[in-house]
Amino acid sequence: MNNADLIVAILKAAGVRHGFGVPSGNVLPMVEAMHAGGVDFVLTAHEGSAGFCADVTGRLTGAPGFAIATLGPGATNLATGVGSAYLDRSPMIALTCNLNTDQLGRRIQMYIDHHALYKPITKASFALREGSIAETMRKALEIALSEPQGPVHLDLPEDVAVAMTSEVVPAPTIGAPIATTPKDTAFDDATRILAGAKKPLALVGMSAMRMADPSLLQTFIEHHGLPFASTTMAKGLIDEDHPLSVGCIERGRRQLQRKLIRDADLIIGLGYDTIETEAEAWIGETPLLQIDIEAVDVDDTVTVAGEVTGDLDSSFAKLNAMPAASNDWTDAAIATHRNGFQKSLRPRIEQLCPHQVIDAVRDALPHEGILSFDVGAHTHQIASQWTAHSPRTFLITNGWSSMGFGLPGAIAAKLARPDTPVACIIGDGCFQMTCGEIAVARRKKLAIPFVVLNDQWLSLIRVKQTRRQFADYGMRLLEDPSNAAQRTRSHYFDVPAVGVTDMAELQAELAKAFKTDGPTIIEAYVDPAHYMDTVFD
Numbered sequence: 001m002n003n004a005d006l007i008v009a010i011l012k013a014a015g016v017r018h019g020f021g022v023p024s025g026n027v028l029p030m031v032e033a034m035h036a037g038g039v040d041f042v043l044t045a046h047e048g049s050a051g052f053c054a055d056v057t058g059r060l061t062g063a064p065g066f067a068i069a070t071l072g073p074g075a076t077n078l079a080t081g082v083g084s085a086y087l088d089r090s091p092m093i094a095l096t097c098n099l100n101t102d103q104l105g106r107r108i109q110m111y112i113d114h115h116a117l118y119k120p121i122t123k124a125s126f127a128l129r130e131g132s133i134a135e136t137m138r139k140a141l142e143i144a145l146s147e148p149q150g151p152v153h154l155d156l157p158e159d160v161a162v163a164m165t166s167e168v169v170p171a172p173t174i175g176a177p178i179a180t181t182p183k184d185t186a187f188d189d190a191t192r193i194l195a196g197a198k199k200p201l202a203l204v205g206m207s208a209m210r211m212a213d214p215s216l217l218q219t220f221i222e223h224h225g226l227p228f229a230s231t232t233m234a235k236g237l238i239d240e241d242h243p244l245s246v247g248c249i250e251r252g253r254r255q256l257q258r259k260l261i262r263d264a265d266l267i268i269g270l271g272y273d274t275i276e277t278e279a280e281a282w283i284g285e286t287p288l289l290q291i292d293i294e295a296v297d298v299d300d301t302v303t304v305a306g307e308v309t310g311d312l313d314s315s316f317a318k319l320n321a322m323p324a325a326s327n328d329w330t331d332a333a334i335a336t337h338r339n340g341f342q343k344s345l346r347p348r349i350e351q352l353c354p355h356q357v358i359d360a361v362r363d364a365l366p367h368e369g370i371l372s373f374d375v376g377a378h379t380h381q382i383a384s385q386w387t388a389h390s391p392r393t394f395l396i397t398n399g400w401s402s403m404g405f406g407l408p409g410a411i412a413a414k415l416a417r418p419d420t421p422v423a424c425i426i427g428d429g430c431f432q433m434t435c436g437e438i439a440v441a442r443r444k445k446l447a448i449p450f451v452v453l454n455d456q457w458l459s460l461i462r463v464k465q466t467r468r469q470f471a472d473y474g475m476r477l478l479e480d481p482s483n484a485a486q487r488t489r490s491h492y493f494d495v496p497a498v499g500v501t502d503m504a505e506l507q508a509e510l511a512k513a514f515k516t517d518g519p520t521i522i523e524a525y526v527d528p529a530h531y532m533d534t535v536f537d
Contacts, residue, residue, distance in 0.1 A: 051081010208271025
C-alpha cells in the first residue's frame, strides 16, 4: 500500500468512519485511499463546514473527527472549523494535502505555511514524511484524544501520499491519562467547604461531558441535594427535567440566573471550563469550589474556596464515598425559580415568534433526539429555553461561537447516529452562510428538518446596536417576503422548502419532515421583538 492507504487504515482502526472535505488534485490520492479503505468521503460545499462536521463527529463518536482540505485557500477555509474544535475541546484530525516535498517553501501558486496557520488553533501540527507515517499518526491521535481534547493538524505532500510504504498499522491509540492527581487533602477540603455551605449551587460544565461514567456526576449532585445549573455545552448531561435543575446560565434572561448565583453562598464548578464564559462575569462575590481536569482559570476578583484537579471519574467516585452535606434549599424554592425563569423566556407575542418555534421543535423531537443550532440571537433563546434530556443531544459551538456551525453540525450528527432523529434551528443569516450544505443532506438522504428563523435581520447584532445607542444600520438581511405567494412550497437544491407563519403550519410541516427520506427546509417567518428583552436581560 502507499502512504495514503496507510493513513486511512490507521484512522479506520481509530474508529474514524467519515472524512469531510473539498478535494483538489492534491487531495485525490487521499480520496482514492478512503474509497478503497472503507472510510466514507463526504463532499461538503465549503471546507469550513467540513471542519464543523468533523468537530461534531468527534463529540458524538469519541473517535477523532476527520476533515481534509487542499493547500492555501482550502487550508484557510478549513481553519474556521478547526478553531471550533480547538476551543470547544473536540478531538479531530485536520489533514491538509500539499505540494510535492521539493516545492515546499517556494513562492508557488497557493502555497502558504500551513504549520504557522494552524499553530494557534490546534494542539499540535506535524509534517507527514516517508518512513515515519505510522509513528506520526499514532502521536497525533494520542494528542487529539488526550485531555483537554482537541484538533491536531497534519500536512501531507502529494509525493509522500502516493509513495509506497512497508510500514504497518500500529495498535489502536488512546488518549494519555490525566497526569494531575488530587491530594487527599483536596478531597477533605472540598468536603469541609461543602458541609459549611447553607445554599450551595452546582454548575455543570463541558469537561464533565467527556467523563467515562457521567452517572457519577448525577450521583454527586443527588448525594448532596444540590440544585444545579448547566453551561450551554453541558446541557443534557443530567436530564433538565430533574427536580434539582435550575437551567442554563449566561444566555437568555441571564440576570435572573446571576441573581440566583449571587444569592447562593457557594458555587461548585463541576467540570466548568472558563472557555464557556469567564466566572468573573457572573459569579459576583460568591466563592467557587472547582472540581475539574485543569486548574481553575479566573481573575483576582473571584474567590476560589478550593480545588480538586484531576480525572473527573476518579474524583467523583471518591467524593461520592464521603458523607453527604445538608443545605437550606427547598424543593419549592428550586421549582419556583425554574418555572419563573422559563416563563420569563416566553413573553406574549401576537405573531409567530422564536420561542414558539423552539417549543414546537422540542415537542416534535423525541427526548433522545439531537438538536443542532447556530450562533445569533436565537442561540441565547434556545440555550435557556430548550429542555435537554440526554448527553450529546444539544449541539452548539460556545467557545468558538462561529456562525455557520448549525447546518453542518446537524448533517454530521445524523451521519454519526443515523437511527436518531435530528433537527436543526438556524437564523436566516446563518442559513445564507451555509445553505450550500443542504445539497449534502439531500445527497446522503438525511431526514433532517432545517428550521430557518426568518426575521430578516442579524438580530443579535441589531440588539447590541440598540443597547449601545448606535444607529439601526447595516443589519437587514432581506426585505419582507411574507406574502402568500412566496410562502408556497418550492424546492432548493431539490430539497422541499416551505414557509410557515403560525404554529399549526409549523407543527404539520415538522411532522412531515421527520417522515421523509431526505431534508426539508422550513422557513418560519417570526417576529423577533422579544429578543430585545430576553437575550441579555
